[in-house]
Amino acid sequence: xxxxxxxxxxxxxxxxxxxxxxxxxxxxxxxxxxxxxxxxxxxxxxxxxxxxxxxxxxxxxxxxxxxxxxxxxxxxxxxxxxxxxxxxxxxxxxxxxxxxxxxxxxxxxxxxxxxxxxxxxxxxxxxxxxxxxxxxxxxxxxxxxxxxxxxxxxxxxxxxxxxxxxxxxxxxxxxxxxxxxxxxxxxxxxxxxxxxxxxxxxxxxxxxxxxxxxxxxxxxxxxxxxxxxxxxxxxxxxxxxxxxxxxxxxxxxxxxxxxxxxxxxxxxxxxxxxxxxxxxxxxxxxxxxxxxxxxxxxxxxxxxxxxxxxxxxxxxxxxxxxxxxxxxxxxxxxxxxxxxxxxxxxxxxxxxx
Amino acid sequence: xxxxxxxxxxxxxxxxxxxxxxxxxxxxxxxxxxxxxxxxxxxxxxxxxxxxxxxxxxxxxxxxxxxxxxxxxxxxxxxxxxxxxxxxxxxxxxxxxxxxxxxxxxxxxxxxxxxxxxxxxxxxxxxxxxxxxxxxxxxxxxxxxxxxxxxxxxxxxxxxxxxxxxxxxxxxxxxxxxxxxxxxxxxxxxxxxxxxxxxxxxxxxxxxxxxxxxxxxxxxxxxxxxxxxxxxxxxxxxxxxxxxxxxxxxxxxxxxxxxxxxxxxxxxxxxxxxxxxxxxxxxxxxxxxxxxxxxxxxxxxxxxxxxxxxxxxxxxxxxxxxxxxxxxxxxxxxxxxxxxxxxxxxxxxxxxx
Numbered sequence: 001x002x003x004x005x006x007x008x009x010x011x012x013x014x015x016x017x018x019x020x021x022x023x024x025x026x027x028x029x030x031x032x033x034x035x036x037x038x039x040x041x042x043x044x045x046x047x048x049x050x051x052x053x054x055x056x057x058x059x060x061x062x063x064x065x066x067x068x069x070x071x072x073x074x075x076x077x078x079x080x081x082x083x084x085x086x087x088x089x090x091x092x093x094x095x096x097x098x099x100x101x102x103x104x105x106x107x108x109x110x111x112x113x114x115x116x117x118x119x120x121x122x123x124x125x126x127x128x129x130x131x132x133x134x135x136x137x138x139x140x141x142x143x144x145x146x147x148x149x150x151x152x153x154x155x156x157x158x159x160x161x162x163x164x165x166x167x168x169x170x171x172x173x174x175x176x177x178x179x180x181x182x183x184x185x186x187x188x189x190x191x192x193x194x195x196x197x198x199x200x201x202x203x204x205x206x207x208x209x210x211x212x213x214x215x216x217x218x219x220x221x222x223x224x225x226x227x228x229x230x231x232x233x234x235x236x237x238x239x240x241x242x243x244x245x246x247x248x249x250x251x252x253x254x255x256x257x258x259x260x261x262x263x264x265x266x267x268x269x270x271x272x273x274x275x276x277x278x279x280x281x282x283x284x285x286x287x288x289x290x291x292x293x294x295x296x297x298x299x300x301x302x303x304x305x306x307x308x309x310x311x312x313x314x315x316x317x318x319x320x321x322x323x324x325x326x327x328x329x330x331x332x333x334x335x336x337x338x339x340x341x342x343x344x345x346x347x348x349x350x351x352x353x
Numbered sequence: 354x355x356x357x358x359x360x361x362x363x364x365x366x367x368x369x370x371x372x373x374x375x376x377x378x379x380x381x382x383x384x385x386x387x388x389x390x391x392x393x394x395x396x397x398x399x400x401x402x403x404x405x406x407x408x409x410x411x412x413x414x415x416x417x418x419x420x421x422x423x424x425x426x427x428x429x430x431x432x433x434x435x436x437x438x439x440x441x442x443x444x445x446x447x448x449x450x451x452x453x454x455x456x457x458x459x460x461x462x463x464x465x466x467x468x469x470x471x472x473x474x475x476x477x478x479x480x481x482x483x484x485x486x487x488x489x490x491x492x493x494x495x496x497x498x499x500x501x502x503x504x505x506x507x508x509x510x511x512x513x514x515x516x517x518x519x520x521x522x523x524x525x526x527x528x529x530x531x532x533x534x535x536x537x538x539x540x541x542x543x544x545x546x547x548x549x550x551x552x553x554x555x556x557x558x559x560x561x562x563x564x565x566x567x568x569x570x571x572x573x574x575x576x577x578x579x580x581x582x583x584x585x586x587x588x589x590x591x592x593x594x595x596x597x598x599x600x601x602x603x604x605x606x607x608x609x610x611x612x613x614x615x616x617x618x619x620x621x622x623x624x625x626x627x628x629x630x631x632x633x634x635x636x637x638x639x640x641x642x643x644x645x646x647x648x649x650x651x652x653x654x655x656x657x658x659x660x661x662x663x664x665x666x667x668x669x670x671x672x673x674x675x676x677x678x679x680x681x682x683x684x685x686x687x688x689x690x691x692x693x694x695x696x697x698x699x700x701x702x703x704x705x706x
Contacts, residue, residue, distance in 0.1 A: 029521075029525065032522075032525050032546070032550070033525070033529060033546065035528060035529060035532055036525040036528065039525070039528055088489075091486075091489065094485070095478075095481075095482040095485065097478075122535070125448075125450075126531070126535055128481075129531045130528060130531060130532075132444055132447065132448065132485065133444075133527050133528045133531070134528075136441075136444065136492070136520070136524050137520075137521055137524045137525075139489070139492060139520075140517040140520040140521050140524070141517070141521070143496050143513065143517050144513075144514060144517040144518075144521075147510050147513045147514045147517065148514060152506075153505075153506035153507040153509070154506040156506070156510055157500050157506045157509055157510065160496065160497075160500045160513060161497060161500045161501060164493040164494070164496050164497040164500065165497075167490075167492075167493040168378075168382075168490055168493050168494070168497075169385075171486050171489050171490045171493070172382065172385050172386070172389040172392070174486050175388060175389065175392055175483060175486045175487075176386060176388060176389070178479065178482045178483060178486070179388055179483075182475070182479055193385070193386065197385070
């Protein structure tokens with residue numbers, strides 16, 4: 001099966017459980033009040049509406065690298081990172097003041113719209129407050145999903161400690177990202193560190209290790225996962241940066257050029273700046289962090305990134321990292337898990353969403 | 354020993370562990386970058402600078418109701434609710450746009466001030482973003498504190514599930530609180546529900562049950578704690594409302610009248626409105642939700658609350674609830690724990706901070 005098919009086959013197992021879990025939490029909330037029930041439904045809709053489920057899939061197939069039993073239990077526990085992801089996206093969208101996510105309204109924008117106040121500042125404050133709380137609820141549910149899963153307690157404790165570590169590290173990545181978008185002196189190593197924390201550790205390494213922990217894999221094999229996960233995560237981020245500028249909004253679900261508007265110094269942009277003429281550099285620098293950027297300006301930046309060779313260089317770098325990841329994968333893993341990890345590595349740089 | 358002495362004796366055990374734990378997390382963060390280290394230090398300063406430690410004390414003495422061994426372990430695990438509290442306060446302060454907390458700047462105001470941007474909107478966004486993240490980090494550390502404590506894994510899992518439930522419920526309370534401050538039709542039962550979720554369950558019942566869970570107490574005894582905790586928590590909130598209007602800012606660390614300015618319909622205010630003349634009612638309604646409220650206006654509201662008899666009624670209600678709580682306490686608890694629970698019940702309505 002291809003990576004897409006393997007992802008879909010896993011999603012079909014995940015989504016009914018995720019749906020049922022959030023429904024049961026909504027039922028509990030309904031006993032408190034209809035507003036609490038409404039918040040849980042919003043978290044459910046936000047979580048169900050999208051994403052490739054790549055992070056929980058890494059838990060599932062990471063687990064499959066070591067054992068094949070307790071199938072439903074590992075799918076249940078794998079919800080933890082999807083709920084963590086909802087929580088982080090909800091909070092990130094507030095910070096970035098984004099209105100759209102996964103082709104729909106962001107949590108805070110949706111709450112702001114639901115509010116009856118005429119005054120827009122009051123609506124925005126309301127939306128931000130309710131979405132901050134919704135994110136906080138999703139965060140607690142993520143931990144609960146592991147704690148309530150049917151694995152031996154000592155393994156669940158080890159997984160929860162890992163999940164907390166993942167959460168702290170992705171928060172550090174987000175803090176550095178916020179800091180860098182408010183500063184002008186962002187360097188390549190800053191971007192690399194942010195990508196390691198926000199993508200490599202969070203999207204690949206952490207979930208894979210969670211899968212290994214739930215399978216009871218020894219620590220040595222957990223750290224072997226890192227040599228695969230870190231370069232793959234870096235490649236994943238580079239591909240994300242490329243899709244952010246060259247992708248199709250209908251497929252990515254994210255407005256083209258939003259990284260530019262937010263002033264994000266991606267690997268792609270930093271590399272373009274390094275290769276650009278001073279005139280080209282001015283154009284890019286003026287585009288960075290300009291929230292009013294028009295499509296024609298984005299098109300100009302796009303052509304500069306191509307002309308300088310930064311696009312090709314970034315694509316090649318991502319491909320090299322994928323090869324590095326694949327060759328670092330231990331040979332003695334179970335084929336059900338290992339085959340996915342090899343397939344997903346290629347998918348990471350070939351995907352268009 | 355008096356409740357204050359028992360609280361202090363516990364705090365002396367908690368604070369060195371809390372300090373050491375946050376220092377060790379700051380050391381880990383320093384390996385990532387100085388900005389991450391700085392964030393951990395801010396969380397540490399925020400957490401160390403204040404509070405009565407009443408929530409973790411309920412874990413400690415709730416545990417002492419059943420057993421006396423593993424003293425240091427339970428103090429370590431009890432950090433969880435103090436970190437949860439830091440996280441919730443940091444996020445609440447953003448929502449309420451408060452600048453001061455515990456006599457110092459709030460997390461977001463402090464971050465906003467540290468930012469070099471000249472433009473105040475940009476500083477505020479930066480402060481809010483960094484404080485949201487700092488709160489998220491504190492949340493993960495709260496879970497980690499239980500997971501890393503030295504109790505049997507099955508007990509820790511039960512405690513973590515309870516902590517997640519506490520977190521979800523306090524978030525629901527906060528959501529209802531935000532909703533009520535944006536609406537004009539808040540009723541007494543809404544306020545009662547918010548107080549149950551935000552104070553009774555969160556401050557008293559939840560921590561007590563966590564202590565019982567860590568001690569391995571049977572479920573029947575955990576639910577017996579509720580009959581003590583719920584009325585005591587309600588009384589705690591009424592006293593908080595009274596201190597918010599009649600307290601000494603130097604002792605409470607919170608500006609007098611801030612509940613009024615935020616439009617909070619406390620038990621005290623709702624009861625005043627019920628008893629007030631239409632003229633008095635207008636004065637209170639005009640004060641509610643007015644952020645520009647002057648000290649002389651607050652003084653007028655204060656005298657109305659006294660004149661209507663709402664102050665005396667609220668004080669008496671709180672005292673009755675305290676008696677109800679005390680009489681609901683099971684007789685067969687260990688004296689070390691039980692004596693604290695009796696003493697703290699009286700303290701709740703006699704405290705001035």
